[in-house]
Amino acid sequence: MQSRRSAQAGFTLAELMAVVIIVGVLSTVGITYFRKHANASKVTEAQAMVQSIRAAEERYRAENRQYLNVSGTTGAVPTTADLSNYYPHAPDGQRRSFYLASTATGSLNKMWWALQPTTSGPVQFGYAVVAGSAGTNLPAPNVATTPNWPTPTDSWYLIQAAADNDQNGVRCVVVGTSLNGEIYVENEGE
Numbered sequence: 001m002q003s004r005r006s007a008q009a010g011f012t013l014a015e016l017m018a019v020v021i022i023v024g025v026l027s028t029v030g031i032t033y034f035r036k037h038a039n040a041s042k043v044t045e046a047q048a049m050v051q052s053i054r055a056a057e058e059r060y061r062a063e064n065r066q067y068l069n070v071s072g073t074t075g076a077v078p079t080t081a082d083l084s085n086y087y088p089h090a091p092d093g094q095r096r097s098f099y100l101a102s103t104a105t106g107s108l109n110k111m112w113w114a115l116q117p118t119t120s121g122p123v124q125f126g127y128a129v130v131a132g133s134a135g136t137n138l139p140a141p142n143v144a145t146t147p148n149w150p151t152p153t154d155s156w157y158l159i160q161a162a163a164d165n166d167q168n169g170v171r172c173v174v175v176g177t178s179l180n181g182e183i184y185v186e187n188e189g190e
Contacts, residue, residue, distance in 0.1 A: 131155065
């Protein structure tokens, strides 16, 4: 006598379709979550470089009695829309060497070579450093909400890093100053 159970072995088409749909939804959520956190983890590079540039600025000041103004005038920070004054040029998510050599012809390269921040390898962010003397105000960084910094009573510097790592037109901006040890991050997952 045959049992009815042997005739019912296997899955129905509806059950298989339900499993495929569940796996599809889970993989979509997982990939989206992974990409967001992978982009956010790139901010770690910028935060480490801001700390490295801070240390390099302090070394430079100890030797020269002033901070090095690497990226142009003291009145403004290069905008994140015009990244030509950031170093290395065109921070578009591609990894680039931070500086080539002390004999390279680019003026920004020579300034960064004089500052000598430590890098662990190629970088994805572009960096700008503006310095000023006592009595001059800190320029506003290119962020939606300007941090509340104390009024500078001594010479100062402002470091700004920018990148569009996911190529969507929204840039992640990381800012640090000599006024405090804080690092400000805007659009971290971009």
